[in-house]
Amino acid sequence: MTTTESTETTPTTTETPGQTTSLPESTWNHHHLLDLDDCSRTEIETVLTLADRMREILDRRIPRVPALRGFTVVNLFYEPSTRTRASFELAGKVLGADVISVNSSTSSIQKGESLIDTVRTMRAMRTDAIVIRHAMAGAPYLAAEHTDASIINAGDGAHAHPTQALLDLYTMRRHVGDLSGKKVVMVGDIAHSRVARSDLWGLAAMGAKVVVCGPPTLLPLGLRAQDRPGHAESALPPVSIETNIDVALEGADVVIALRLQSERQEAGLLPSLHEYAANYQVTAERLVRAKPDHLLMHPGPKNEGIEIAGDVASGDRSIIEEQVTNGVAVRMALLYLLSGRVDPSEVVAEART
Ligand code: NCD
Numbered sequence: 001m002t003t004t005e006s007t008e009t010t011p012t013t014t015e016t017p018g019q020t021t022s023l024p025e026s027t028w029n030h031h032h033l034l035d036l037d038d039c040s041r042t043e044i045e046t047v048l049t050l051a052d053r054m055r056e057i058l059d060r061r062i063p064r065v066p067a068l069r070g071f072t073v074v075n076l077f078y079e080p081s082t083r084t085r086a087s088f089e090l091a092g093k094v095l096g097a098d099v100i101s102v103n104s105s106t107s108s109i110q111k112g113e114s115l116i117d118t119v120r121t122m123r124a125m126r127t128d129a130i131v132i133r134h135a136m137a138g139a140p141y142l143a144a145e146h147t148d149a150s151i152i153n154a155g156d157g158a159h160a161h162p163t164q165a166l167l168d169l170y171t172m173r174r175h176v177g178d179l180s181g182k183k184v185v186m187v188g189d190i191a192h193s194r195v196a197r198s199d200l201w202g203l204a205a206m207g208a209k210v211v212v213c214g215p216p217t218l219l220p221l222g223l224r225a226q227d228r229p230g231h232a233e234s235a236l237p238p239v240s241i242e243t244n245i246d247v248a249l250e251g252a253d254v255v256i257a258l259r260l261q262s263e264r265q266e267a268g269l270l271p272s273l274h275e276y277a278a279n280y281q282v283t284a285e286r287l288v289r290a291k292p293d294h295l296l297m298h299p300g301p302k303n304e305g306i307e308i309a310g311d312v313a314s315g316d317r318s319i320i321e322e323q324v325t326n327g328v329a330v331r332m333a334l335l336y337l338l339s340g341r342v343d344p345s346e347v348v349a350e351a352r353t
């Protein structure tokens with residue numbers, strides 16, 4: 001850490017189950033976090049390792065340190081959010097940053113101000129990082145072209161949600177350690193899910209075997225190599241596709257249930273919610289096919305009784321609430337890395353000792 005003010009309040013290394021001890025050379029080469037498709041395994045490991053230290057701070061009796069004092073974060077959410085926005089707010093506050101949330105329904109956005117103008121206005125107030133959620137895929141990329149503040153994508157349309165993917169990876173790693181070769185099954189509306197896309201990039205980087213499962217109308221075309229001739233390498237990472245949930249769940253280490261993104265679906269993709277639930281709901285009977293010690297995850301918000309049964313959502317294999325706690329730790333790690341106040345190679349060096 002380069003500029004933290006006191007060693008007493010500085011995040012320290014902790015032993016956590018699943019912590020990788022022999023990390024490759026660390027780098028963190030991002031000023032923005034727009035997606036995980038351009039993050040290496042080493043960079044992801046750096047965030048996850050730093051998140052271990054942040055988790056330790058969060059678990060203290062008084063979870064406050066001044067590591068980001070004088071650093072300003074603005075939350076710019078053009079779409080509804082509960083956990084992601086609160087999580088970024090808390091992450092900044094735990095580290096002593098100033099965090100402001102701008103509500104699109106009561107701001108000048110209602111008066112027709114463009115995203116670019118809003119982002120420039122925020123930067124004119126000396127904002128260091130801007131967290132953006134927007135219904136249009138690509139909006140945070142546009143913002144990043146027009147400001148030197150760090151832009152963090154908190155969900156853009158059906159495209160990407162990289163901090164959800166990082167917290168998912170972190171939560172899995174705490175339980176299963178190295179994700180190489182682990183079978184991760186995502187069930188639900190893959191086509192409209194930005195979480196699924198970012199999870200795919202992250203899981204691919206970590207070497208997991210991913211299966212996506214849902215009705216054919218909710219599986220994106222670009223997933224299959226034959227659907228993208230000519231630029232097969234530039235679409236999503238390799239993944240197995242399975243429309244039968246019972247087959248998909250066989251031997252799963254991790255199961256991620258995903259909400260039907262009705263706000264992004266055209267009409268007619270599903271015969272009925274009842275039929276969807278009958279064929280694709282993650283239930284205790286179906287989870288018998290997964291490994292006995294499988295982990296059950298969901299990014300939230302859940303619709304119990306549709307994509308996931310209530311009893312398994314709060315059952316003993318569910319780590320859904322832990323995902324929420326870890327989300328704060330991961331976002332703390334990310335804000336700290338983007339602030340430039342920590343040396344990423346030191347993070348890894350400390351993890352090795
Ligand atoms: C997700 C999102 O907004 O993409 N929620 C979240 O950030 N935890 C998933 C969803 O809305 O279904």
